[in-house]
Amino acid sequence: MTEFHDTDLRGIFSDFADTASRYVRPPGADLAQRQARVRIRNRRVLATVAAAVALLVPSGIIVATQMNGSNSLPQPPTTPGPTAPTVTPPSPTATPSPTASPTTEPPEVVAQAVQGPGELANAKLTLSWTNPHASPACSGAVTFANGVSGVSTPSVHILSTMKLDVDGDGAEEILAKIFCQTSEAGPLQLVAIRPGPNPTILGVVVESADFDGNGRLDPPDGPGIVVINDYVGLSDGTIRVEVADRFTCCGIPVDSALRQERTYAWDGSSFVQVDGPTTFLE
Amino acid sequence: MDDFTDFYAAQFHGVTVQVFAYTGDLPLAQDIAQEAFTRAVMRWEKLRSYDDPAAWVRRVAFNLAASRWRRGRIAAAYVRRQRAEHVEGPSPDRVALARALATLPERHRRAVILHYLADMSIADIARQENVPANTVKSWLHRARTELAAQLGDLREVSS
Numbered sequence: 337m338t339e340f341h342d343t344d345l346r347g348i349f350s351d352f353a354d355t356a357s358r359y360v361r362p363p364g365a366d367l368a369q370r371q372a373r374v375r376i377r378n379r380r381v382l383a384t385v386a387a388a389v390a391l392l393v394p395s396g397i398i399v400a401t402q403m404n405g406s407n408s409l410p411q412p413p414t415t416p417g418p419t420a421p422t423v424t425p426p427s428p429t430a431t432p433s434p435t436a437s438p439t440t441e442p443p444e445v446v447a448q449a450v451q452g453p454g455e456l457a458n459a460k461l462t463l464s465w466t467n468p469h470a471s472p473a474c475s476g477a478v479t480f481a482n483g484v485s486g487v488s489t490p491s492v493h494i495l496s497t498m499k500l501d502v503d504g505d506g507a508e509e510i511l512a513k514i515f516c517q518t519s520e521a522g523p524l525q526l527v528a529i530r531p532g533p534n535p536t537i538l539g540v541v542v543e544s545a546d547f548d549g550n551g552r553l554d555p556p557d558g559p560g561i562v563v564i565n566d567y568v569g570l571s572d573g574t575i576r577v578e579v580a581d582r583f584t585c586c587g588i589p590v591d592s593a594l595r596q597e598r599t600y601a602w603d604g605s606s607f608v609q610v611d612g613p614t615t616f617l618e
Numbered sequence: 619m620d621d622f623t624d625f626y627a628a629q630f631h632g633v634t635v636q637v638f639a640y641t642g643d644l645p646l647a648q649d650i651a652q653e654a655f656t657r658a659v660m661r662w663e664k665l666r667s668y669d670d671p672a673a674w675v676r677r678v679a680f681n682l683a684a685s686r687w688r689r690g691r692i693a694a695a696y697v698r699r700q701r702a703e704h705v706e707g708p709s710p711d712r713v714a715l716a717r718a719l720a721t722l723p724e725r726h727r728r729a730v731i732l733h734y735l736a737d738m739s740i741a742d743i744a745r746q747e748n749v750p751a752n753t754v755k756s757w758l759h760r761a762r763t764e765l766a767a768q769l770g771d772l773r774e775v776s777s
Contacts, residue, residue: 340762340769348769349639349734352715356635359644365626368656376660504657505674506681532748604661 375572445576446500447569449513453483453494456512459535463492463514467523467543474516474523491517495524500569502528502538502602509538511575513564521583524564526575528602541575541600541607560616563593574601574610581616622662626655629672632736636676637683639731642720647683654679676736677746680728718768722761729754730761 340348453459460479471490478485483494493515499508510529516522525543529535545560563580570576577600582593599611630651637647654675658665665671719727725747732738732746740758744751 340766345730345734345762345765348715352639353632353635353735356638356644356716357631360631360634360648362626362630362634363648363652365623365655365659368626368652368659369622371656372659375656501681501685504660504678506654506657506678506685508685604664 378572443570443572443574445568446571447498449496449498449511449567451496453480453512454497454510455531456480456494456497456510456529456535457483459529461527461529461535462537463525463527464537464540465516465523465525465543467516467525467545469518470516470523471518474514489517489519490522493517498567498569500573500575502569502573502575503604504573504602510535511541511567511569513567520585526564526567526577528607539602539605539607542577542579542598565595570599572601574599575607576611621666622659625658625666625671629675630655633672633676633679636731636735637679639716639719639735640680640683640727642716650679650682651675653682673742673746676732680732684724684728714769715765718765721768722764726757726761726764729757730765733758 458480460477462477463475465475473486473490474492478492480492480494485492495513495515497513498511500511501507502509502511508531510531512527512529514525514527516524523544526541528538528541530538542561542564544562544564560581561579562582563584565578565580567575567577576597578595578597580593580595584590584593594616596613596616598609598613600607601610633654634644634647634651637650638644641647641650657678658671658675665674668674719731722730729743729747732743733740738746740751740754744754747754
């Protein structure tokens with residue numbers, strides 16, 4: 337069977353480009369810059385809200401989250417909850433307001449976690465933990481079989497996954513909730529993974545802190561995240577995670593846990609919290 | 619005029635035409651290119667130091683196009699917000715290449731566009747697609763064969 341020679345195809349593609357180019361109408365660099373400023377400003381507003389909530393109204397949040405018995409995140413469309421009070425965005429100071437500013441819309445829920453390891457079922461991942469309770473068996477190169485590594489404790493489990501473009505490059509990453517089982521419980525982490533023949537860890541979104549026989553063990557700076565519950569992906573690439581301050585199995589009442597929603601974003605080198613309370617301290 | 623404006627002016631047409639060849643939809647290609655450049659300006663301080671920032675924009679644009687090709691989720695909302703007027707484009711009858719490209723498997727189509735429209739080397743395509751160079755050579759061979767079958771008359775015109 338014949339095929340085109342390079343010169344033939346280059347000529348045809350060149351003709352195609354010349355013809356198509358005549359119809360291209362660039363919306364303009366200024367529109368791209370205005371849109372980018374809006375997105376950046378929105379993220380800064382979210383970060384400001386997160387900081388303000390942490391400093392000013394933690395007790396209110398805790399009361400509100402105690403009242404919330406739900407164990408799952410709200411479904412789309414979402415409305416601002418008690419952890420995301422409405423604020424007026426600060427006025428731009430460095431540049432004048434654009435004449436045709438794109439509408440500022442809150443990010444929508446576009447992805448939800450699915451139980452099970454999904455396409456990571458038999459993946460090999462290189463994991464690392466900051467939690468000292470994480471067994472060495474949960475660190476380093478871990479090879480999964482049907483989402484599990486290890487036949488007894490300690491063992492590593494991929495509990496759920498979700499696809500979301502977290503770094504804005506147009507390709508979806510995989511978020512995975514990893515469980516390092518050391519007894520009935522164990523450390524958890526939510527990680528972002530670049531998929532492919534050899535999946536690689538982009539970064540850790542959030543990791544649980546320590547716990548003891550009472551379901552929690554407070555670090556010096558106050559109670560930390562002990563449980564990572566459900567999580568959803570938002571249209572701006574951020575991840576909203578429901579976290580709790582206590583394991584509630586095995587005789588520990590479910591109502592004793594405080595639940596919060598915290599939102600995380602990729603900043604180019606790591607995940608940072610951009611919304612929600614930053615502490616369980618009253 | 620800043621350097622992003624210069625960069626946009628120099629690259630927008632090329633990226634759009636490449637995505638048009640990939641999707642066969644010029645208005646969509648234009649929207650995708652604009653979205654890719656918007657994402658680029660958000661990280662321009664970093665991208666401007668790259669040897670070839672256009673490669674980043676092109677990769678994002680193709681990622682977006684592939685994603686939308688499969689699911690068409692964000693595009694519709696973006697188009698509703700951004701498209702101020704109907705965008706004219708060459709009809710498929712006038713651009714036989716676009717019609718022929720649409721029949722190729724997705725990866726063959728992407729490889730042949732990156733090679734012949736974006737002037738990317740086989741090694742660069744292999745790196746971007748995370749496959750061996752020989753795989754890219756195979757994709758290009760199959761794409762050239764299929765295109766020859768469909769565009770034989772154009773070859774005579776071209777030569």
